[in-house]
Amino acid sequence: MKRGTMAGVLFVTVFIRAASFGGEKVSGPFSAAEKGPDTFSPTGAGSTATPEQAARDALAGFEKGNGDWKARMEALVRLAKIGPEAAPVLAEALTDTPPATRELAAQALVLFADAKIKPALERALADPKPGVRLYSILALSMLGALPRTEENERILTNDPSGFGVRPLMAAALERADRPNLAELRKTLAEYDLKNMDSARVGQPAPDFTLMDYTGKKVRLSQFRGKTVVVRFILFDY
Amino acid sequence: MRDKEKEYLRRDVQPLLVMAQYPFQLTRPKATGSADRWNKWPHAIPAEVLFDPLSTASATYGVAFQTQFRGNNNVWSSRPAIFVIDPKGVLRHVDSRRDQDIREEGIFSVVDKLQDER
Numbered sequence: 001m002k003r004g005t006m007a008g009v010l011f012v013t014v015f016i017r018a019a020s021f022g023g024e025k026v027s028g029p030f031s032a033a034e035k036g037p038d039t040f041s042p043t044g045a046g047s048t049a050t051p052e053q054a055a056r057d058a059l060a061g062f063e064k065g066n067g068d069w070k071a072r073m074e075a076l077v078r079l080a081k082i083g084p085e086a087a088p089v090l091a092e093a094l095t096d097t098p099p100a101t102r103e104l105a106a107q108a109l110v111l112f113a114d115a116k117i118k119p120a121l122e123r124a125l126a127d128p129k130p131g132v133r134l135y136s137i138l139a140l141s142m143l144g145a146l147p148r149t150e151e152n153e154r155i156l157t158n159d160p161s162g163f164g165v166r167p168l169m170a171a172a173l174e175r176a177d178r179p180n181l182a183e184l185r186k187t188l189a190e191y192d193l194k195n196m197d198s199a200r201v202g203q204p205a206p207d208f209t210l211m212d213y214t215g216k217k218v219r220l221s222q223f224r225g226k227t228v229v230v231r232f233i234l235f236d237y
Numbered sequence: 238m239r240d241k242e243k244e245y246l247r248r249d250v251q252p253l254l255v256m257a258q259y260p261f262q263l264t265r266p267k268a269t270g271s272a273d274r275w276n277k278w279p280h281a282i283p284a285e286v287l288f289d290p291l292s293t294a295s296a297t298y299g300v301a302f303q304t305q306f307r308g309n310n311n312v313w314s315s316r317p318a319i320f321v322i323d324p325k326g327v328l329r330h331v332d333s334r335r336d337q338d339i340r341e342e343g344i345f346s347v348v349d350k351l352q353d354e355r
Contacts, residue, residue: 069302072313073292107313131305134312141261164311168262175261188291197299199320205328208294210287213260218287220253221326227250227348228322231284232257232300232315234338 051085058082059093059101067100070196072107079108080188087112091120094136099129106135111185113142125151130161134168141172142179205230241341245284248348252284252341257301257315259290289315300333321347324355 049057058078065071079086090112093105106124109117117139124136133155137146146152152169159165199206205228209219220228245252256263287294295301295315303316318333321344330347332339 069296072302073296076291131312138259138312161311168312171262177261179259184291188293191291191293191296195297196301197296199298199328199331201328201331203328204326205320205322206297208297210255210289210294212285212287218253218285220322223251223253224326225324227248227324227351229245229250229252229341229344229348230255230298230320230322231252231339231341232255232295232298232318232320234304234314234317 051082052089054082055079055086055089058086059089059097059105062104063098063101072104073191073196074193075104076108077188077191077193080111080185083185083189084112084114087114087117091117094120094124094127094132099132102127103129103131103135106132106139109139110135110142111181111188113139113181115143118143122151125155130164133159133161133165137165137168137172141175142181144178145175146172148173244341244345248345248352250348254284254286255289255294255315256286257289257292257295258312260288262312304335319344321351323351 058075061078062071062075079090087109090105090109094102094109097105102124106121106127109121113121121136121140124132127133127136137155140146146169152173156166156169156173159169195206205220207219207221209217212218220230289295292301292313292315298318298320300316300318302313304314305311316333316335317338318331319339319341320328321330323329329351330344332343
């Protein structure tokens with residue numbers, strides 16, 4: 001690991017323990033327990049495609065595109081708009097599709113984790129592409145801490161991706177929070193793709209609201225009157 | 238970062254650190270055996286740490302899903318970048334690297350120049 005990267009992760013991790021900030025305290029998607037049935041399922045106004053077909057179209061669109069970050073974001077937003085009915089298609093796409101599609105499917109399934117797709121995600125833990133294994137672990141962890149099965153212990157100690165899969169498995173085995181997946185999907189589904197890459201020097205900085213470690217919402221514009229340095233930092237185990 | 242605390246405070250600058258991951262991914266599991274190392278790190282870090290696991294803020298700032306380390310062995314991360322925003326909310330400076338975090342050293346001179354202009 002590069003020293004700068006490690007340093008970044010180190011100081012973030014320690015700081016979050018002591019973070020104190022005057023933002024609004026909310027019950028956010030990072031920490032809220034799943035409440036009741038998962039009902040958020042926008043159908044996409046004007047679309048006649050079934051949710052399954054819409055999910056296949058989203059994956060096909062990603063495959064046909066150049067696979068850049070905008071294509072990835074667009075596909076994820078489209079899938080979030082479809083809702084939980086996209087999950088079976090995504091689970092199916094974990095096998096017999098190109099590696100980038102399998103990875104995208106696993107990444108999207110992080111927001112669709114439920115008991116029905118758990119077997120598909122567990123099978124994907126053996127995928128040759130580390131990104132698929134990573135997002136499958138992440139998706140499974142959305143259901144709670146992973147059990148210390150023989151297979152999970154094997155991944156923890158022997159997965160070839162020592163800087164990615166193994167540390168994530170270690171964190172997933174001890175995960176304590178239960179994210180509100182419906183709220184996360186809703187947030188992503190409501191993201192306006194026209195806002196992508198809209199920050200320009202000399203123009204008003206695009207506002208955003210994110211959560212801190214404790215679940216407090218923090219909005220960029222609340223710091224108006226001060227110079228703000230926004231630093232997107234690299235995450236690397 | 239602790240060394241930079243006075244520099245941020247002296248300039249009345251609010252640093253925001255944005256990570257495109259879930260908070261639990263930052264916990265340092267006992268299994269890694271590095272808890273002591275983490276605990277030794279300075280605690281007084283003058284920054285607000287924000288989480289952007291859906292990459293919505295990262296996408297708006299044009300840095301989403303652009304970095305995977307170690308031959309696709311890692312999760313997608315935002316492209317490391319620093320944005321300096323003046324007190325009126327106008328974006329004044331951008332610095333970005335493909336695969337390397339950006340140190341703050343160069344940012345303070347940018348901030349000083351901005352504040353001198355006011």
